[in-house]
Amino acid sequence: MEQREQRHPPTDGVHTLRRRSGLLLTLLCVCCTAGAGVAQVALPVSERVIAERPTIARWTMDQGLPHNLVHALAQDRDGLLWIGTWEGVARFDGRAFTVFDRQNTPGMEMSGVFAIVPEADGGVLIGSADDGVFRYSGGRWQHLGDARAQRLRVTSMLRGRDGALWVGSEDGLFRIEADGRLSAAGAVAGLPKTRIAALLQRPDGSVLVGTAQGLFRLDPATLRARRWGRTPAMRAAAVRRLSHDRDGGLLVAGDAGVFWLHADGALQWLRQGQRVDAALQDRQGQLWTSLSSGQLLRRSSSGVSEEMLSISGVVSAALIEDREGLIWAGSTDGLFRVAAGDAGGLTRHDGLGGDDVRVVQQSADGAVWIGHAAGLDRWQHGRIATLRIAASGRDPSVLALAAANDGGMWVGTYSQGVLLLAPDGAVRQRLGSDAGIPQAMVRALLQDADGGLWIGSNAGLAYRNRGRTRVYTLADGLPALQVQALYRDRAGVLWIGSSGGIAALSAGGALRGWPAGAGFPAHNAFDFLEDADGTLWIGSDRGLLRLRDGRFRVYDHRVGLPRDKLFRVIDDGHGHLWATSNQGVLRIARDSIAQLDAGRRTQLAVDVVDRSDGMPGSQGNGASAPAGWLSRAGTLLVPTSAGLALIDPALPSRHSWRAPAVAIERLQVDGREQPLRGDYRLPGSVGRLSVDYAGLSFRSPDKVRYRYRLHGFDRQWIDAGSGEEAVYTNLPPGDYRLEVQATTSSTDWSRSDLVGRTSLQLDVVPPFWQRGPFVVLAAIAFSGLLLWWYRGRSHRYLRRQRRLNRIIAERTHELRTKNLALKLADREREELVRKLAYLAGHDALTGLPNRRTADPHLTAALEGALAAQTPLCVALLDIDNFKRINDTHGHEIGDEVLRRVGEVLRATLGEHAFAARHGGEEFLLVLPGLDREPARARLDELRRRVAVVVVHDLDGRVVQCTASVGFACLGPSLQSRRELLVLADRHLYQAKHEGRDRVIG
Template identity: 40%
Template structure:
C-alpha cells in the first residue's frame, strides 16, 4: 500500500489518543468524541444534503467553513458571512453589518473563546465576539486589506495572511510584518495559516512552507521532501501530525526527522485547498480538479460530481462535532453524514433503483426484487444479479418467497411465478400452465404443508400437489385484485385485496369488513402477534384485529400519513410502518393505549431522506415490501433502492443533547443586545425570544420547552417551535429559561438549561410614591368636579325645560320628512344591491364557462394554504389542460372551441361534486383546489373528472372529435410557498402530457 500505511498501520494507534484541548488553530477541525463504533460505510452510502442559492445561500462558492463552540456553522462566501443553525441561514454583509467592510469573505476561523475571525477580500479582518464586532485594516497595522486567512492565536495575537504583501502579526499596539522585502518570506502571497500546538505558526505561501518561531521565520525547502510548488492548506491532526496540501498533492511531516513524504500514492498530484480530520481519525482531502477523497481503514475513496458533489473544486472542508463532514465547493455546500438508514441501489450494484420486494435468503442474505431483475445481497455487498440476460423471462419483479424446500419463488409483472434454484429457473407457473388469475403476481405465501398461495390481480390461486384451485369473488373474496397474503399460526390465510380483507379457513372464504373501520379498502400488509392479534396496514391507517373486533389508528391519532404499506415489529417495543412519505416508528405500548382510549395521541418518529433514505417513497402493493432479517435489521423497498436500518443502532447515532442558544431577543419588535442581564426601558410591554438547539443531524427530533420565571407558573412545552412571545408584561425582574429534549431518540429533557435575566424598568407613574400621591390628588379633583357638576346640572335643567317643547314640535315635522326620504333610499339601495351582486359575481366567475375564474381561486388558495400550514392538514392542487385544444379551434372554429370549453367545465364541475373548488385557470386550463383532502383521495377524484371529460359527446359542434384532458396534481407536503405548490402541479401536468396525454400525473 506504500505511503497509505501511515494512516492504516503506523499512525492508526497515534491518531487514537485522547484529543488535545481545542486551540484557535484547531477549533475548526476538532469534533466531539465519536459515538459507539459502527461498521464503516462507504461515502456512497452516506446521507447527502446539498444547499445552493435556491436553498437560501447568498452565493454558491463556499470559500471557508468553521464551527464555533456554541455549535453554529459559519460559511464564507463572495456575498458575505453566513451563519447556519441547522434550519435556516442568517446572512451578515455590508448592508446589515457595518463592521464588515467587504462582502467577499475569503476565510472564517473559530477561536477557542467563541470569536469568529473573518478575513475579507478588500475589508481587512473582522472579529465577531457575541454581538460585538471589531475590524482591523491597514490603519491598524495590517500590511494590506486583501486577506486570504486570519487567525487569533492562544495569546490573543492576530495573524493575517495577505494576497500580495506577505503576513502581519498584531499584538497590542505592535505590528510585525513578514514579507519578501525584509527577508522573512519567500513569497508575498500567503494562502493560509496554522497555529501549532507548541504556539509557533505555520504559513502556506506561493513559494512553499514557512515556520514562524517567535519573530523568526524559517523556510522549509525542497530538501525536506516537499515539492517545489505553492502550499495551499495546512492541518495538524489530533495526533500532532502536520499535513500540507500543495499544488501537487498532500504531504505529511515525520515528527522525528522533520521530513515530508507523500500522504498516499493513490491520491492525485492535484492542488489541495482543503483538509479536515473526522472523529474517527479519517482524513478528508479536497482538491482543485478531482473532487473529494477520504483516507480510512478501507483505503482511499473518491467522491466526485458524478455522485452528486456540487462541483469537483472543493474549496473548504469541516468535520463538525456531530460527525458530519461539510464540503464547500464552487457550486454549493454539501453535508455528508453517516445516517441510521443505508440505502442499496444501482450505485452499489443493484440492477435497478426501483425496489418492489425484499425477502430473506439463505446464509444471512437478502433477495431484492427490482423493476429490472432480481438481486442477492450478502456480507454488506450486492453479490449477484439476475435479469433477462441470466435467463429470467422478464425483468420486473413484484413478489418474493423463500420456500421451505430451499427454492425461491419469484412473482413477476407479466410472466407469472418462477421457481429458482441456484439462480436458475427450474419451474414456471402462469396462465398458460393452467394457473387461474393473471400473470401479474403481487403476493406469495406458503403453508406449513407446502401449499403455495399466489395472489394475482385477477384472483387468488392455490397450488397444492401440482394442482391449482381458484378463489375469487364467486367464492366470497371482496375483490380479485390481491395485494397481500399471510398464513397465520393457526393455518388461516389472510387475504388483503384492493377492496377489503378476507380469511380462508378450511377452503371457506370469510370476509372481514374493513370498510367499517375508518373507510379502509386497500389492505397492503399483515403482522401477527404471538397471541394471534393481527395488525393490518391499509389506505386509512393501521388497523388491529383482536377478539373479533377491528379498531384503527389514523391521522387524528397523530399519524402524519394514513396510507401505510408495511408493518414491522423490531422486537424492541416499536412498530415500524412504511409509507409514501417515509418510515414511521411508534411505540407498541402507546398504540395499545390509544386503541384502549387511555391516551389521545401517538408519539411518532418520522424517518425520511435526512436519515439515509435516498427516497422517502416506500413501495407497497407487492411484497414483502419490508422485512426483518435474522440479525434484527429492517429492510424496506423504496423507489430509490433497498433501505436497511438496525433499530438497535439508533442509540449510536444519538449525540448528547445540544445546548439551546438564544439567538435573538426582541423588545416591542426591536432587537436587544444580548447581555448577562437584559435591562429594558420603562414601557416595554412585549418580549419575543428566538432560540435554537444547534444540531445538524437531528433538528427534526428536537422538542422545546420554556418558562418565563415571574410570569409562567411552570414549563410551557411547544413541540418544535423555536420562539416564545409575551405581551402586557409589568415592570419587574424576570428570568427566561429554555431547554430541549429529543423524545424520538429516547432522550428526555436536557439537564442544561439556558437562561436569560430580564429587568423591565417601571414608568415614573408606576412607582409606589407616585401612585399614592396620584390617588390623593385624584380624590380631591373628583370632589371638586362633583360640586361644579351639581351646580351646572341645575342651571341646565331649567334651560332644557324651555327648549324641549319647541324641539319636540320641530322633530315631529322632521320625522315625517325622514320617513318619505327613507322610502326613496330603500328603493335605491335595493337597486344598488342587485347591481353589486351582479358585479361581484362577474368579478369571481368566468363569463364563458360559468365556473370560478383565476382571481377567485387565487384568493381561496391563499387562505387555504395558510390554514393547511397552521393546522398541518392536507392540501392538494391540480391543473387540467384540454388535450390538443388548438386543433378544435383550427378545424371546427373558435365557436366550437368555446362550446368545448363549456362542456369540459361542466363535466369537471359535475364530477368534482363539491369535493374541491374548480376555476378556469386560463385558456384551456382549469385548476382544482382540494382542501383537507389527502393526495390519494384527490388523485381518485381527478381520475373521475378525467373520465367524465372522456364521456362528453361533442358531435354537435366538433364531429369525430373526442375530448380528453391531462392533469398534474401535487400536495402541499414539503412546500412552504404557494408558488412551489403550483409549480409542482404544473410540472406534473407537463409530465402527463409527455407521457401520452389523457392521464393524471402525481
C-alpha cells in the same frame, strides 16, 4: 454596524451523491449467500460498509450561497456554520443560509472571504480579500483596526493566546493591537514579505507561519522568525494549510504533499510530490486531504486503505470537521458535506431494472428477489439478473412475492396475474382468468404447506389448490375487495388486510370481518406481524395497531409517531419494531411501547431513517407485499420509489449522535430587530415579541423537532414541531425566561443526552403608572375620592329609595294585570293547538277522520282483532258517478254530496265502527266484531241510506247519488292490512263493473 440579514429558503435542492463501485455489490451480495452455510454468513450493511460509502450532499447558489467558490469554513461557538465565498460570507443553520454582503449589510465592504476564525465569546472574525477584518458579535458587525488595517488583503488569521490578532495577507504578516493599531511583523527577523496561507499556534506558544516560500516558526515575544521543519522539503515547499491531529501532532499540507509530524516525533510524508490544499484528521482517526486534482481523499485510521471521493469543481483549502463528526469541504462548485450514514441503496445505477421498487423477499437459497415497476430482478452471488417474465411485450410491474414450497418464487403482477418462477428465475406456470383468478392485478400471495395458494387481488381473495379456485368476496364477509396483505399466524388463522378493514379465516373455514369504522380503527391494513404471545401488530393508514385479547390499541402521531401511514412491520429481534412509510423508515423501541401502556411515558421512542441517512429515497411503497424484508444477515431491505434501501438495524452512527446545539438567531420587538445577547429589558408597552431559533443538526436538519416554554407565563411546553419561531403578544410586566429545546430523536424528550437547549432572560418593565410610588399616591388619591363619592351617593340613595318604593307599587299592579292577560292567552293558545291537532287528523269538508288518522286506526284494529281472535271487516265506499256530478252541477254541489254522505256514515255505523274519508269520493270503513254476513247487512243498509240522500243544485234540480261498496273480512288467508285493502278495492271495482249501487264482498 447593525446587520440586515438576507435569509434563503431551506435547502430543498440539496443533491445527495453516492459513490458507485463494485464494492457495494461485492459486500452486500454476501448477505444474499449467507443461507448457503453457516460459515458463509458475512456482515450486513454496517459501520464498515457505510463508512466506505459516505453520503455527499452539495449546496450551491441555487440553495442560497452568495457564490459557488468556497474559500473558508468554520463553526462558531453556537454551532452555526460560516462559509467564506468569493462574494461575501454566509451563515448556515442546516436549513437556510443567511448571507452578509455589501448589498444587505450597511458598511459591509466585503467581497472575497479567505479566512474565518470563531472566538470563545461567540464572536466570529471574517478576513476579507480587500477590506481587512470584520467581527460579528451579538447581531452586529464591526470593522477592526485603523484605516491601514481595513485595507489588508487577508488570507489567514490567528487569535493568539495573549489576545493579539495575527493577520496573514498577500503582503506578509501583520498584527492588530487591542487599540486597533496595525503593526507589520512579516519583515522582522527573516520572515519573507509574501503570501501568508496558514497560521497555527503550537502548545509552546510559538506560531507556525505557512507561506508561499515555506514554513516558518515565529516567537511572538521576540518577533523573530526562522525556517522550520525536519526536512528541506518541509521547510521550503509552499504551505497551504496547517492543523493539529487528534493527538497533538502536526499536519502540514502544501505543494510537496502532506507532512505528518506525530506527537511522538515520527514524521510521515504522504502524497509526496502532489499538491495538497488541506489536510485534517477526524475524531475517528481518518485522514482527509483536499487534492489539487479536485478530489477529496479519505485514508483509514489504520492507514491500510484509501478512498477517493469525487467532488465536483476544484477542491479548496476549506476543509473542517464539525461537532457531529461531519466533514465539510469547499470547492469552486459549492459547499459539500460528507457523512457516514446507517443506510445504503441499490438503484438502476447498480444494475436494477427499475428504481420504483415495490416488493422484496429473500428465498431459501439466499437470493434476493426485487420486484419493481419495470419487472423483476434476482440478486445473488454479486450479480443482479433481470428476469424476463412477460408472456409478451414489456415486463409487468411486480406487486407481490411469496416463497414457493419448491424453492422458487410466486410472483404477483399488475397486469398479468400470478407467475411461478423456478429458483433460477425461469417461468414455470402462469395463472390468470382461465384459472379462476378474479383479476390480473395481484397485490398479495401466500402458499400453505399443502400447496394451496392464496391470492389477494383488487377483486377479492382467491384460493387455488389441486387445479380448483375458490373466490371470496364481500358476500363471503370480506370487508373490501382490494386484498393487499396475507398472513398466517401460529394458530393457523389466515389474516387478510384490505382497503376497507381486516378479516380472519379460521382453520375451520369461518370468515370474520372487521370493517373500517365498524370495529376496525383504520381504513387500510397493509401488513401483519404476530408476537410469540399471540399479539398481532398491524401496519395501517391510521398508525401502528395492536390486536390483543380481541381489543385494538392505536399508536399514532399523538404518541410520537412521525407518520400515521405504515406499510410494513418487521421485528429486528433486538427489541425494536420497524415500520416503513412514505417519509422514511421508523424504528420503534418495544420497551417504550410497554412504558407508554403502563403510563410511565407519553411518547414512543422512535428513530427515523430516511434519505439523509443514505437511503436512495425516503418514500416507501405500500399496498403490495412484502414491502420490506429482514435478510438472514440482519440487513433490513426496504423498497422505495428511488431504489432498494439497505439499512443496518443497529443504526451504528446514532451512537455518536449528540444533542443538537440550539442557537437564538434573531429577536424582534414590535418588528424591530434587537442585538443578540443573553438577557433583555423590555418596555411594558411591547406588543409583539418574536424569537427565531435553530437547532443545529447538519446531519439530519429535517429531523429536528422543537418545543419551547416561557417560564413565568406558559404552564407547559409548547410543541413547535419543525417551527423555528416563538411569538408572544402583550406580555404583562414581569421576569421571564424563554427556554428552547431541540432533539433529533423524534419527540422523545426523555433522552436528555439527545436534547439541546438554550435560554434567554426577559424582563418586561412595567410603565410608570404600574410602579410602587405611583401606585401608593394613586391609592391615597383614590381613597379620598372614594370617600367624597360615598357621602354624595348615600344622600342620593335615600331620595332614590323613596321614589323606588312608589315605582315598585305601580309596577306590581301592572305585573298582576299582565299576568292575567298571559293566562288568558295561554288558554287561547291551548285551544288553538287542540283545534289544529283535530284539523290535522280530520277532513275539513266531511268532518270525518282523514287518511292520516285512518291508516294507524286500521293497523291498530287489525292487530287487536288478530290478538283477540275476533272478526273484522274492512270496506271501501265510493260515490257513483261523482265526476259527472261535479262536471254537471259544479264542485259546490259535489262538496255538498260528500258532506251529506259523511253525515249518513256517522248516523248509520254507530260508535263501534270507524269511517274516514280515504281520498276524493272514497271512504274507508272499519267494522270490528262483524263477520261477513252481518257486515254485508250493515253495509247494504248504509248503501240504501245513501241512495235516498237528496241534494238540489242551484237550478233546483235533484241530484241523485248512489254508492258502491267493496269489503273484505279477516280470515286465514287475509292477515295483513294490505291484503284486506287490496281485496276490498277489488270488490269495489267489481261492484262498479256490475252496475254500481251495490255491495260486494
